Each structure stands twice: as C-alpha cells, then as structure tokens.
Amino acid sequence: MREILAELRRLAVLAVPLALTQLGNMMLGIVDMLMLGRVGREALDAAALGNLWGYAVLTIGMGVVLGCDPYIAQAHGAGDGRALGLTVQRGVVLALLVSVPVMLLWTLGGPALVLLGQAPHLAAEAHDYLLAQLPGAPAVLLYVAMRSYLQGRGITGPALLVMILANVVNVGLNYVLIFGALGLPALGAVGAGISTGVVRVVMAAGLAWLIVRGELHAGAWVPWSRAALDRAALAAIAGVGLGIxxxxxxxxxxxxxxxxxxxxxxxxPLAAYTIVLNVASCSFMLPVGIGMAAVTRVGNLLGSDRPREAERAAWVALSLGAGVMFAAAALMYGLRHELPALFDADPEVYALAVVSIPVTAAFQVFDGVQVVGFGVLRAMGRTRQAALVNFVGYYAVALPLAYWLAFERGHGITGLWWGLTVGLALVATALLAWIAARGPSTAGKISLEQR
Known part of the structure; x- marks a missing residue:
C-alpha cells in the first residue's frame, strides 16, 4: 500500500499541472463559444463547424509530432541527454513538415463542409474562420513538440504558465475582434479565428523563450546538426506518431x-450538441492530464529498466482516471441546469442541452479509463493497437448505434450521446483487457539509432 500511495503522489505531482494546462487549452475554445454565443446562433454554429474541420486535420499533425513522447520519456529515464536533444529537434522538424499539409487542408474547409451536408452559408463562414487561423498551424505544432520535450523530463510549470498567458490574451483579443473595439469593426466568428491564430503564435514563442531563458534544455540538448534530419529516425518517430x-x-x-x-x-440540436460537448470536454481534460502523466511516468520507468514499477504506475493511473471522472459525472449531473445557462443560449437550445447532459455524465468514467489507457500504450510505443481499438469501438459500434437511435428511433440528440456512450464503454473495456494481458511489465525499451 505504501508503494501505491507513493506512486499516486508522483502521478498527482505530474498530472495536476498537466491537467490544468489541458483545461486552459480547452478554455480557449470555451471562451470563444461563450463569446460567440452572444453574437448569435449562426456565429456559434459556424465556429463549431470550423473547429470540426480544423481539429480533424490538426489532430493528425499533432499525433505525428507526439510520436516523440515514448522516445523522450524513455531516454530521460535512461539518462540519455543526447537522445533527448536529438529527439526534440526531430520533433521540431516533423512539426514544420506536417504543418504544410495541415494548412493546405484548412483552405478546403468550406467546400468540405458543404460536401458533408452542412448549410452553405454556415460552411462559408466556417471557411473564413479557418483561414483566419492559418498562421497558428505551424505554431501550435511547434508548441506540442516543446511541451512533449518538457513533459517527458517531468517539467510541467512552463507550459502551464504559457497557457495562463494565452487565455488572458485570448479574452482581450476576442473582445476587440468579435464585438469591435479600439476602432476595429465587429468581426464575429472571423474575429475569434484571428484571435486563435495569434494566441497560438504567442504560445509557441512564449514556451521557446522560457526554455532558453530558464536553460531548461541543460543536460538534454545537442547542437543542431544533420542528425536532426536523419530519415530513419524521422520515419521511426512518424511511425509511432501515425498510430497516435x-x-x-x-x-x-x-x-x-x-x-x-x-x-x-x-x-x-447542433448548437446544443456543441454546448454539451464543450462541457464534457472540460471534465475530459482531467484524465487527459493523468494520461499524459502516465506517458511520462511509465515511459521513464521503462527507460530505466523497471518494468514492474511501470506496471504498477499504469494501474494507479488508470484507477486515478476512473476516480476523478466519477466525481466529474456526479458534478455534471448535479449542475445539469446551470451549465448550459452559461452559454446564454436560446430556450430551445438550452432545453436540448439540459436533457443531454445526464447522458454525457453516464460515460465519464469510461472516458477517463480509455484516455489513461491510451497514455499507457503510448509510453510503451504500442500506438497501432490503440488506433485499432478506437476504430472498432467507434466506427463498428458507436456511430451506427448513434445514427439509429437519433434518426430511426427518433431520440434525436440524446440518441447521439447514448451511441457514443456505448462505444466509449467498449473501448475502455478493451483497453483494460489489453493492458492486463500485455501491459508495461511485458514491454522492453525502445530507442532511436543516434547518428
């Protein structure tokens, strides 16, 4: 029991600032939605659709960069500073490379949304919202690479500090650009997009400045060289990253x-779904932080040849993720009337959101388990298995069931949420079974050939 409590404390020290950082990242979008909700339903829907396409594309780029995670965590555990320095340099290279297709696909957002059956006038506004964010694409990917570098070394404060600053800047810029101030016109959703792009540049520049100014790269850095462009190493990171x-x-x-x-x-229903998704996403940031802590902790232990301790850390993290989300579920249910009111929605949207929140509360524990489980697999470098579990859980079960309940059975938006709940339950169960059978105690170290 003493060892479990000690591991719990170590995870909490890592997880709390990571969760707060992720919550701060989520708040950037929440603030956009809160402020655009006061402009009108159309502005809210346009931003929601713009984010739908934007994040669908950006997530792939972020995943590729996150392929650095297990290599960084395990190199730190092994005390290999040279490997750490080269890995983050290669992460920066990958971030710049993948930002090109990300930006190109963002320019196709409007036509893509029309092809996906969305209203042309909303798709056009969503398109402009995305174009306003283009400069932020390479910046956010560079930020991810630097954050992973620090996270793998157990350094969590700088990213949290930058995120607090980003939220302050975002509120001010949103006010000026969305509603019009300081002589500037009211730009609505496009103003929110400009603000997002600027904030992402501030985040990347701020984190780079803190790393250099605080010498946070000391002992884990090498001068830039052609080794950062080594094709085999870049391919290895990208291979893990594609699974992520x-x-x-x-x-x-x-x-x-x-x-x-x-x-x-x-x-x-679209506006209500957006509100409920934002509420659920806020609570989701808590286990996301725990999952990131699991990547670091399990990866560090595997890198230092302590697989049994890594196994214990994995199960403590899974238990912690389930526990915090049980509390989140109770809180969401208890505040089911108050939370949608924060978005100042019209009565129809508010009513739909209120009846949906109890369903989203039902899947909180499953959501916590699955995101921490994926963190454990990422620390082990077993990312393709995670992708397979998600494919089956969501696309063979969740989405078909959600469509059937919503349209064929007439349950509307609550049917969508019930379908997703069933899928999350299956994903969480599959991950627990996988980790029980082939967890960290069965894994070996992974490494890149350094040149």
Missing part, C-alpha cells in the same frame, strides 16, 4: 461525425 494520430483522430472524428448528425437534425 489515428488513435486521437478516430476518437475526435467520431464525436465530430456525431456533430454532423446533429447538424442534420437542425440548427438548435
């Missing part, structure tokens, strides 16, 4: 596909 990309993407796309279904139900 599809694991993250398949989950995100499932919730976004359900958003498209909500759009087919009408403007009010």
């Amino acid at each position: 990309a599809f694991q993250l993407g398949l989950e995100l796309w499932a919730f976004q596909a359900a958003m498209l279904f909500a759009g087919w139900l009408g403007d009010a």
